[in-house]
Amino acid sequence: MSGLTFVDVCSGAGGLALGLERAGFEPRLLLDEDDDACRTLRTNRPRWNVLQADLLDFDPSEHPESYDVDLLSAGLPRVRSNATVGRADSRVEERLLEATVYLVHAIRPRAVLIENVPGLAHADEYRPFRDFAHAELTHLGYEFSWFVVNAVDFGVPQNRKQGVLVAVEQNRSEPFRPPEPTVREPRTVGDALATSMASRGWPDAARWAAQADQPAPTLVGGSKNRGGADLGPTGAKRKWATMGVDAHTVGNEVPSPDFAWDPALGRDGMVKITVQQAALLQSFPESWEIAGLKTARYRQVGHATPPPVGEALGLAVAEALDGARAVTAAG
Structure with a gap:
């Protein structure tokens, strides 16, 4: 099936959005606060609807195109590690994670995709965020998957592990399955x-x-x-x-x-x-x-999600959503 749509926040250079486009998703809105990043997006995809704004200040009610979408995606700035716990900007990174979850309340996408450091999926230091996300999104009726992908498994010539949260509405989804590697030998x-x-x-x-x-x-x-x-x-x-x-x-x-x-x-x-x-x-x-x-x-x-990883994640989300639509249509 086709016609899947998404909103992408903290879009950066557009690696995640480009991968999702390759997976068959059409962007309704891309958001980033950085002027250079917005120029990158507009230069390469003039037809994309790019909004320069801080996610913490974003009000979706002023952008009705952000409603009724299949996916909310976010390749967010990396949250702090133990080595950076006193940094002034580390709390901002955490707040962006929380803001993405709160945005789900507002726009109610059929699926959510958040990409960040690998520890987000399993490390004890990130348990508070996992608990927060679980409480908020379970209340809204989403089912969760936390997992780690390595870009090298998808043809990217780089060992780059990423922690991923995918949440899909229970009443709309087939079981979500994380993407399988697409290459056997790493590219050098x-x-x-x-x-x-x-x-x-x-x-x-x-x-x-x-x-x-x-x-x-x-x-x-x-x-x-x-x-x-x-x-x-x-x-x-x-x-x-x-x-x-x-x-x-x-x-x-x-x-x-x-x-x-x-x-x-x-x-x-x-x-x-x-x-x-x-x-x-x-x-x-x-x-x-x-x-x-x-x-x-x-x-x-350096901050971007490699497009092949975005594509693999997008195809996995699309399979869950399209499977649900196929079942609904058959019924």
């Missing part, structure tokens, strides 16, 4: 970026790609309030170094023909990943344009 960084690395005539591109023979560590977008663009924490930087990549910064362009790649020399002898290449590691299409300056662009890419 070298496979994903070999063509890009060679695009300016760098003769060592193939040799580099052969060394970059594993998926990328999780890309981390960072916060607006702290630091510049890099490829992640210390452990991730070490992993990148084994692939001959300097992960302490993000490059401006791919290597030129005269670049001497020699990781034994340290960072000066390593390649740098560009924002466009980071987007390829998130499995955005090459044509997807990211708006803004370099750090803002990388932040959007």
Whole structure:
């Protein structure tokens, strides 16, 4: 069946929305507070209805198109870990999770999809949110699934685990089943970026790609309030170094023909990943344009849900909703 609709909040660069579109969903409204993110969405999908607004201030009664939808989706900013418990913005991240659940009360979608850190699905530190969501959504008649997916299982050249909440209205759904992996062998960084690395005539591109023979560590977008663009924490930087990549910064362009790649020399002898290449590691299409300056662009890419993951989740939700519609139609 077709004709499934969704509202997407905290849309960012549009990875989740793009995946849902591929799964057959049509967006009614996409919401994000960031100017660059909204420009990214409008540039790539001019027909999408993009609203620049803070989720905490969003009033759906002023946007009737947000009602009567099949799905409310949210790829929210990552909630705090134990290492970041005193951060000023950590409570904002929690409030966005809560606001998404309260938005379900207002618009009553037939299904809800929230994506965040893997611990959201099972870790003790996130139990208060799970209990809150369970109490609120069970009261409204939704059935729950909490689970973890890894983007590498869906053809994304990156080990990126995500905690997922899917809730579907009891009286409308077939049993929801989390998506099964779509690939058997992980895609490597070298496979994903070999063509890009060679695009300016760098003769060592193939040799580099052969060394970059594993998926990328999780890309981390960072916060607006702290630091510049890099490829992640210390452990991730070490992993990148084994692939001959300097992960302490993000490059401006791919290597030129005269670049001497020699990781034994340290960072000066390593390649740098560009924002466009980071987007390829998130499995955005090459044509997807990211708006803004370099750090803002990388932040959007690093925070995104890889589109193949969004597609797999969307297909799983659609199967539950379409199964219910088929049963209803047959009856």
